[in-house]
Amino acid sequence: MSAGPATALLAAVAVAAFLVDRIWALAAMTVVLLVLCLRAPTERRRLYIGGALLSALGVIVISPLTWSSGGGTLLWEGPTLPVFGPLDISTDEIRIAVVNGLRLAVVGLAFGAYTLLVDHDRLVSAAGFARRSALAVALATRLVPSLERDAAGFAESVRGRGVELHGVRGYATLLSPLVAGSLERASGLAEAMEARGFGRSKPTRAPRPAWTWVDHVALVGAALLVGVAAWL
């Protein structure tokens, strides 16, 4: 499948996740996207799948405690905490938490599938307009694995000096160098792009394979998916 229709389909799934509030439909989307992401190599997919599923789990576990729907059957009532207020869990809150958690999983996995499986180069070249914006998005997407590699390098650099990083606070100290490293990398890349003529007037495009019937079906499917989700 071409990059454009594949991206449209993934975007449609993410949009559909916000339009639909039926758990079975959201669960089905999650499973389909999970299977899709599992096609990527293990070491590359781990971050995206783990990130999406853990975030979703966090929403499902924490949000019923900290938010009150005022409806459903009250299952548990706990103490009242400063800032959070009364802790309680009702059937309604659990249902809403599962819906929101699955929505987050769908969006996270759709992004993961886009990053892991879509050919971003073809997406950039397929962009009929705003090609620079498409390139910026593709480069930003590529930043994720670079950041992951840099974070590992920083942690190793610190441990190599006999200093152990403990807890969230310890790892949070690596955020500033990560940002600085990204800016430095971005500056280097911008220079290299300019040196290769990026920004010249009248660029051309290398010929790409034409869309197949699968691409057309995917585009129609994307539109249908959003329509069905709105109807549900």
Place this chain on the structure above:
Amino acid sequence: MALATVERLSFAYPGGAAAVRDISLELYAGEVVALLGPSGSGKSTLLRALAGLVPHFHGGRFSGRVEVGGRDTRSHGPAELVGTVASVFQDPENQVVMTRVENEVAFGLENLGVAPELIWPRVEASLGEVGVAELAGRRTVELSGGELQRVCLASALALRPELLLLDEPTSQLDAEGAEAFLAAVEHASCAVVLSEQRVDRALAIADRVIMMEEGRIVLDAPVGEARAWLAARRPRYAGGIEPHDPPSRAEAGTPLVRLDAVHYAYNGPDVLGGLSLSVRRGEIVALEGRNGSGKTTLAKIAAGLLEPASGVAARAGRATYLSQDPGRYLVRETAIDEVALGVSGDQVRAGLALEQFGLTFATCRHPRDLSSGERERLGIAAVSVSEPDLLVLDEPTRGIDPDRKAALAAWLLEQAEAGRGVLVATHDPLLPAHRRVRLGEPFGVPVAA
């Protein structure tokens, strides 16, 4: 007629001192120029001026004139010079734009406005020229540093430039990757200016040598004449340097680290194949082998950053580890804090370490404001400040100039004489060592670029 002319060029980056001063030179079609000099001598700035990136991309104070292919770079920006000039920079990771190799090579051609039907044939031809045609369909993130840098060279050659500018293109590569890259450069059919710290190889392919120091040209001569000048005045840049005398015998005593029949795997086959190794006090052990042969893995196990899947790793005393490209992995806001991190924030010891490495001036500066050479020295100061029993260094000579390499070799000897054990993963046969351990063939270990 000269292909490029530089007349009385002086330039300072914004807020900085002059990086090049009153430089004049001419470059001619088809010649290969080796541009030598220590880090910070102005080589990169000169190359950027020839590409139009100075002053257009960097800003700063510019005086004099640079003309390339008959066009004045003050009125023609870098994008306009593409087609006449092409550049390859130090770090391949920071210049790759696209995710697939063939698209990466096509990127510049598309920008240049080459007719669509000519783009793929030129991509194919350029990849073939540098010997990486088989990589065309691969993802750029899957390539080794050496492969990626050759793809960058193919991207530059695809533009059919008259002048190819190479800014220490092998500094991030291992010996094999660098050799393959420079072999490809040798066959380029355009004028080449090659800034390079692997002096022997650069001199072997050069017609002419330009040497820079402190922003000025101190030598501009044909290669034969230049060799004689360098041998007399800058012997470290003349090539053919003999290895250091072997250091005196190490103390016999309990090993600081003893690895016995160790195995390790990264989601795949065993990397080390049951290797055994020990390092004693006062001993320098060099780990040699091709990229992917397991040097880094073994070094990390010795330093305690990894544990072997099986086998014995017995460690006595404290070890510190300096990763490849340490300048990239500095984590604090000032140089003194960076060094103090290893000694629980002791600023006095950190200050002494900075002084020892000639970095007192940088005490309160951000590490990323330092030059690459200064960052590397800062990295070494940061791992040695705590006076560990065992120092583990991973490719410490990669990309450093001959003067700094000699200083590093002398420092390693000092460390050994002070009773420290040193384990150094290196491709450099000139580093002093009591023992050299050669690792086997690569098993596909993930390696840094």
